[in-house]
Amino acid sequence: MALISGGLDSMLAARVIKDQGIYIEGLNFFTGFCVEGHTHAIRNGKTGKRNNALWVAEQLGIRLHIIDVIEEYKDVVINPRHGYGANLNPCLDCKSFMVGKAREWMEKHEFDFIITGEVVGQRPMSQRRATFPVVERESGAKDRLLRPLCAQSQPPTKPEREGWVDREKLLNFSGRSRKPQIKLAETLQINEFSQPAGGCCFLTDANYSAKMKDMWETRGEKDYDLDDIMLLKVGRHLRPTAQFKMIIARDEGETNYLMGYRNRFHHLLMTSHSGPLTLLQGEGEIEVSFAARIAARFGQGRNAPEVSFLSISPDGQEQPLSIVPLKADQIPKAWYL
């Protein structure tokens, strides 16, 4: 079983093993925090962005199973045994979780071992010499976890000892440099691959993590569902008071996406000018008309003497509103999450 993220390293690891004549299938886990896909799909309309894991599977010629682990993953995010990284990224727990899920799949479907694209020294939290044994132990994969890109610097695993895999054909990559991977890709005539800027998980993102912490603090508990974590990815988030938050779409794609939540949240539709949809959370805290004055700043009528809205409750009751937009300096920076 090959863990396929859609990036170059897991693609190379799978290719190195496949080139030894070994049958591989891919696993890709969807946690809800994956950067690709959602954000591309929400913003900028019909950009036709591909799913990189599927694309990699097609290039490799392997089956790919995309697994929804959203519910199970919550415990990893909320109670990470090894703590968080720089933001809310529980990278070591995450790696153990994913390899553990791959181990379950491997055993259920009678595969022999797991491969990942990990490289020793590449990530400060989860890909270090000291943490490799932690993942092997906590996932239960033990010596059935093979890391082809750095295997030669690691103790031989079962597939190597049993002769299923030729250790001499595995690699000895280490450190943060990407040059060995790029060179190997060239050798294998892999000319196109995904290089996600800033990682592939929203939990490594400082702004996203700040919004997640804000949500937990406001609720007084660390919990979430899929809609919560999706909404944190969309729009500008402003919190004018402790219990009141506004989510303001940044483009037409986000407005269309947020429209899917109009039956769950009170929302504001700008009618006199072109402008974004705004969702209100905790709207009893302040006057809706004041929220409309804030939202007007983000539409074409920001400098108009008056802007009109429809204020619409979740049950569809509409109330027309006409307000004077706030001036830019009337929106404190502290409101922006």
Add this chain to the structure above:
Amino acid sequence: MSTHNLDARNLLCPMPVIRTQQRVADLAVGDELEVFCTDPGALSDIPAWCRLEGHEVMQSGEVGGEFFLHIRVGERRIF
């Protein structure tokens, strides 16, 4: 042979693929599945998954801001 529907509206990549994958697992070769979704990315992702699995996308397109794919379940592809 039977025809089935899958409502994957308001789901974003890769959830439409995951739901399709789950639904097809319960169908027989020759069965057909009509998938309805709102994420335009599904128009590239679901066909990619079908190519990997050996299923045929008989028709796909957009109607009224929504997208549809008509899939015929095929024999599992052997790599």
